[in-house]
Amino acid sequence: MLPDMTMKRPWLRLLALLALLLPVLSTPAFAQDPPSSDSSGDTMIVATREAPPFAMRTADGKWEGLAIGLWDEIAQKEGYDYRLVEADLSDMIDGLPRGEYDASVGALTITAEREKQVDFTHAFHSTGFGIAVKSGGPDWLSLLASFFSMSFLMGLAPLILVLGFVGFLFWMAERRRNEEEFPRDIRGLGSGFWFSAVTMTTVGYGDKAPRTPAGKIVALVWMFAALLITSTFTGMLASSLTAGRLGGEISSPADLLDKKVGVIGDSAAEQWLAQDGIASDASFDDASAGLAALEDGEIDAFVHDDPLLRYLLRKSDLGDVRLLPGSFGRQDYGIALPPGSPLRETIDRDLLEQIEGEEWKGMLTRALGDGS
Template sequence: MPFATRLIAALALSLTLATGVPAQEETPTETQPALGQAVEDGGTGPLRVATRTAPPFAFVGPDGEWTGIAIELFRAVADELDRSFTLEEVPLDDMIDGTAAGTYDAAIAALSITPGREERVDFSFPFYSTGLGIAVHPDPAGGWLRVVRNIFTWQFLAVLAGLSTVLVAAGGAVWAFERRGNNEEFHPDALHGIGDGFWWAAVTMTTVGYGDKAPRTLGGRIVGLIWMFTAMLIVASFTAAIAASLTVGQLSQGISGIADLEDASVGVVSAATGADEMAARGIRARGFDTIEDGYDALAAGRIDAFLHDMPLLRWIALQEYQGEIQVLPDPIGRQDYGIALPEGDELREPINRALLAYIRSPEWQALVTRYLGGT
């Protein structure tokens, strides 16, 4: 062997002995990870996914297993990524809070992408676009029940209490003048006399005028004259208040869009996008825990309309409230559903690629049609 060759071999042997690292083999050993596989076991374990009941996107089926459009979508995405996952049912706020804190690897349901939520978590590309819907009572006969409900409210009772106070004041004033010179019609005793004055003020205000009581003294007649003109204004205002109550009571028959909700009694799911929409428009809304709670109030006539995501309203109305609830056909605004992920999560890009591939496949169209028909 030539001297130069022996020298090179000796140097290579010395370098190997000094570093303790063998030369790289041309083919990987069994202990080396395959291309694209994470070295850490934490990247291959089951994903912890938060969800909540939101049919037809996420709900527990008759077999006790979670199903729905969003659940089956995520199952297909996870299968494409070769990842298993477990589902945990939590409230809506906890879905966002837990994902933002890293407690959950993802959150999936009918989860709308909003600016406020985007500040706390990252979202996948939208997989379904819809809008808010308005549910109303379809039975026009129920309007008269709402008339009674709107008349006999605390505001109406407050008006009655104020009117009664004015009647007592007018009756007391006329009794003060009549108690000595007109004892036959206005009793000298304070309790009975003010009661006589109250009756006189009431029949005078309503222009019934039975004639059983009338002021005889100069002071009493001056009070009576002032009261007649004052009563005209009171009756006009009272009539207008009743007319307004009747109009509001009939609104359930005339709600055809978002503009009709300003003077109606509206229900929403608390902390959902419907509540945000009503707050943004300055419309007061009553919060409910679930769609079913809101639907029960709507069917009973306690509210005039219920606002929530349209596909969820339609699904529950069809499944549980046929003939009792009507969902208006035109959506309000736009709601995009996505998968929530912790900020900066490395799974976002592979999830997006798998999601986009799936929602362009015939399987996705068949899935949506199975749950929502042709809508």
């Protein structure tokens, strides 16, 4: 009965054919495989360079360090297969848009100029620049010259005027009844000046003293006023005879203008100095070479990333080299990726999870000290 009906009604034949094909179409052979986490299956090429303690090579040739460990945690979490290759600083940036590397990891500073060529992740460490100088003794010629500088004389002049005015008041109060110590003639003005000076310095030789009530009142007021004046003058003297004069010629970036300064070529430190009009006179391949040149007297200062300099000086025996207190400018370290990299969002998320943890903070403190 059914064959006859299907022959007479074509639409029934179509339904029968679909009924036969339905089990075949629903089999897994026709289902699409889900995409893998690494669809390409290629090994990522990651560029790095020596920048202790963020990236450094061990004796057996393996790479380790703060940035390397951070990248390895991200790669393990996302299932990235990667291989680290060494590159110079400029190539770590230039090689990304050329397709030579899939990422660059190390102590890479995020700058506007570099951002034009590559994409950076979120910063994983913020710091500044350090200035390394020789640990010399006091520069006595510079110290002596400071006593004759205009700034020192300008600070001394008001003090002399105040001493002269107070001395005049003493003389006016004492010249009639204490003529022996404060004569009525011009010598009395000198005696008043002398008395005001020794009173201010709390020396008090005792060769002169006020005898009149007016003189004693002036002396009492002057004693208390002298305390304030002395502290003010001490501050002015300290600013004139700067710490740089007492401990060397360089105490801030401003002192580098007429000095021979060394940097690493194409580094963020070189760009930072150029912005302030400071020319770098010597270029080095790495920080260790720059510090050695500084110790040998080939340059007057070496400017580089503060945490890198601090780490190297802690691990080295460069006793004649020291870092200026504090850091200067600002740097943010990030991971560099090719422009438009689809991995950026994923890496950013994993990176932030890592650096917000206590383990990362502890690693920074152990590697860089409390000043990390």
